[in-house]
Amino acid sequence: MIGQLPYFTVRALRNMRNSPVLSAAAIFTVGVALALLAFFVIAVLNVQRLTASWAAELAIVAYLEQPPDAAGLNRLLSEIRAYPEVAEVRHISRQEAFQRFQKRLGSDAGLLEGLGADFLPASLEIRLKPEQHAQTAAVAERLSRNRALGELHYGREWLERFEAFLSLLRTLAAGLGGFLILAALVIVANTIKLTLYARQDELEAMTMVGATALFIKLPYLIEGALQGLLGGLLALLVSFAAYFLVLRESLGSILLLTGIDTIHFLPGLWQAAIVLAGALIGVLGSLLALRKFVRFCQG
Amino acid sequence: MIQLFNVTKDYEREQSALNDITLQIDKGEFVYLTGPSGAGKSTLLKLICCAERPTRGQILMDGRNITSLGDRAIPYLRRNLGIVFQDFKLLTRRTVFENVAFPLEVQGRRRMEISKKVYQALKQVGLEHRLSHYPLQLSGGEQQRVAVARALVVDPLVLLADEPTGNLDPDVTLDIMELFKGANARGTTIVMATHDRGLIWQYPRRVLTLEAGRLSGDQKP
Numbered sequence: 114m115i116g117q118l119p120y121f122t123v124r125a126l127r128n129m130r131n132s133p134v135l136s137a138a139a140i141f142t143v144g145v146a147l148a149l150l151a152f153f154v155i156a157v158l159n160v161q162r163l164t165a166s167w168a169a170e171l172a173i174v175a176y177l178e179q180p181p182d183a184a185g186l187n188r189l190l191s192e193i194r195a196y197p198e199v200a201e202v203r204h205i206s207r208q209e210a211f212q213r214f215q216k217r218l219g220s221d222a223g224l225l226e227g228l229g230a231d232f233l234p235a236s237l238e239i240r241l242k243p244e245q246h247a248q249t250a251a252v253a254e255r256l257s258r259n260r261a262l263g264e265l266h267y268g269r270e271w272l273e274r275f276e277a278f279l280s281l282l283r284t285l286a287a288g289l290g291g292f293l294i295l296a297a298l299v300i301v302a303n304t305i306k307l308t309l310y311a312r313q314d315e316l317e318a319m320t321m322v323g324a325t326a327l328f329i330k331l332p333y334l335i336e337g338a339l340q341g342l343l344g345g346l347l348a349l350l351v352s353f354a355a356y357f358l359v360l361r362e363s364l365g366s367i368l369l370l371t372g373i374d375t376i377h378f379l380p381g382l383w384q385a386a387i388v389l390a391g392a393l394i395g396v397l398g399s400l401l402a403l404r405k406f407v408r409f410c411q412g
Numbered sequence: 413m414i415q416l417f418n419v420t421k422d423y424e425r426e427q428s429a430l431n432d433i434t435l436q437i438d439k440g441e442f443v444y445l446t447g448p449s450g451a452g453k454s455t456l457l458k459l460i461c462c463a464e465r466p467t468r469g470q471i472l473m474d475g476r477n478i479t480s481l482g483d484r485a486i487p488y489l490r491r492n493l494g495i496v497f498q499d500f501k502l503l504t505r506r507t508v509f510e511n512v513a514f515p516l517e518v519q520g521r522r523r524m525e526i527s528k529k530v531y532q533a534l535k536q537v538g539l540e541h542r543l544s545h546y547p548l549q550l551s552g553g554e555q556q557r558v559a560v561a562r563a564l565v566v567d568p569l570v571l572l573a574d575e576p577t578g579n580l581d582p583d584v585t586l587d588i589m590e591l592f593k594g595a596n597a598r599g600t601t602i603v604m605a606t607h608d609r610g611l612i613w614q615y616p617r618r619v620l621t622l623e624a625g626r627l628s629g630d631q632k633p
Contacts, residue, residue, distance in 0.1 A: 117520065120517070131505060314501060314503075314504075315503050315505070317501065318501045318502070318503055318514075319514075319518070320487070320490075321461070321463075321490060321495050321501070322490065322491075322495075322514060322515035322518055322562070322566075323487045323488065323489075323490040323491035323493075323515060323518050323519065323566075324487060324518040325484070325487045325518075326483065326484075326487075328487075328518055409462070409463075409483045409486040409487065
């Protein structure tokens with residue numbers, strides 16, 4: 114049977130040529146459904162990338178109300194560096210904090226005149242490893258038990274809110290994607306069913322000359338796969354065009370994101386997944402349609 | 413070759429299409445199935461090619477019980493059969509050559525062998541010059557000759573024909589009968605349903621008569 118694959122493929126292509134409108138409808142439906150899904154995936158992946166980069170920049174700031182002596186500071190630093198989640202710990206002295214503040218105020222730095230360089234507290238800036246940013250709250254909780262450290266600051270609320278937004282976006286993408294894929298599946302199944310109705314005589318003749326179920330079904334499965342594959346490619350093309358013309362510039366403002374410089378298109382693996390999903394939708398749609406059509410024996 | 417033992421076929425809410433039929437058709441025989449419309453001729457042919465299953469009774473083909481053959485086994489049984497229908501059942505989107513080649517493609521035969529056999533079969537029915545035509549470009553008689561070529565190209569053990577001349581004029585009917593006669597002479601068992609008494613008179617062979625689903629006569633010439 115595998116040796117006959119070129120024969121089945123030629124028959125599938127001939128079937129498509131014989132019903133160009135139906136084939137185009139199936140390809141278009143799969144294309145639209147997967148293109149919409151691709152838009153969502155582009156949005157989710159970019160937001161995810163952004164949160165990851167923000168999280169990497171995010172630090173826990175622990176203020177040192179009573180600055181320890183050099184030995185005490187070194188002990189404290191090595192203790193915190195030993196945390197498995199921690200990537201880096203930096204000591205910011207009072208002077209350094211003052212200089213940073215001055216720099217940040219820029220032309221308004223004059224406001225600080227008359228204040229001593231030690232009016233800001235020293236602190237430790239603790240950065241977590243990128244894959245550990247979800248542990249921020251847990252690490253902060255552990256640090257808060259250390260008596261040498263004073264008040265702790267980190268963007269917890271902000272980060273949590275953003276992650277909730279990301280998870281909402283993911284759920285939306287999954288829900289809408291599932292719905293669109295289901296709709297595409299039903300439409301492909303119905304398209305193939307229409308071609309099968311038109312070829313009922315042919316199917317009957319096939320069963321009467323000794324064709325096996327697989328022999329009859331395979332060209333239709335290949336036809337479904339080809340239509341799905343073309344639909345997947347169309348989806349990539351449409352989503353790339355949309356990315357190039359619209360999303361690249363405006364996705365950031367659509368999602369109310371700031372600080373996002375470049376919107377990335379789907380990575381290669383996702384592109385392959387979209388095309389394969391198209392082929393899979395096509396094959397499943399054909400299988401659904403063929404279920405009731407190929408019958409060798411009544412009652 | 414074909415044996416039926418007490419075969420009954422019931423359809424829902426109808427009287428039996430076939431009722432307690434027992435008969436035997438030997439290898440190489442040419443048998444007419446005759447009787448009025450609705451007597452059960454087509455049903456009997458459908459049971460022999462497993463297009464339908466009997467409600468009761470057993471059917472044996474070449475010594476093998478085919479009564480409860482599964483869907484997977486039916487195609488392989490049909491590869492030993494040639495079937496000719498009144499309405500030809502040709503694939504209209506395929507050429508004459510492709511129609512006749514189709515049963516051989518289904519069996520996975522090699523391309524060279526297919527070409528050779530199809531050409532021979534079309535020559536046998538006198539249509540070798542029409543092989544690139546489509547069925548709808550042919551007359552009814554020519555279409556039926558293509559259907560006969562398709563049935564005979566696989567060298568079937570049994571040829572089942574359901575009113576094969578029902579739609580044809582008398583001259584063409586004789587052509588088709590000559591083709592069946594030739595196939596029978598080469599060893600193919602033929603079971604042909606017809607209600608054309610003139611044809612039976614012209615080509616006298618064994619006649620099985622069905623009436624209201626019962627076997628009412630079995631005459632040998």
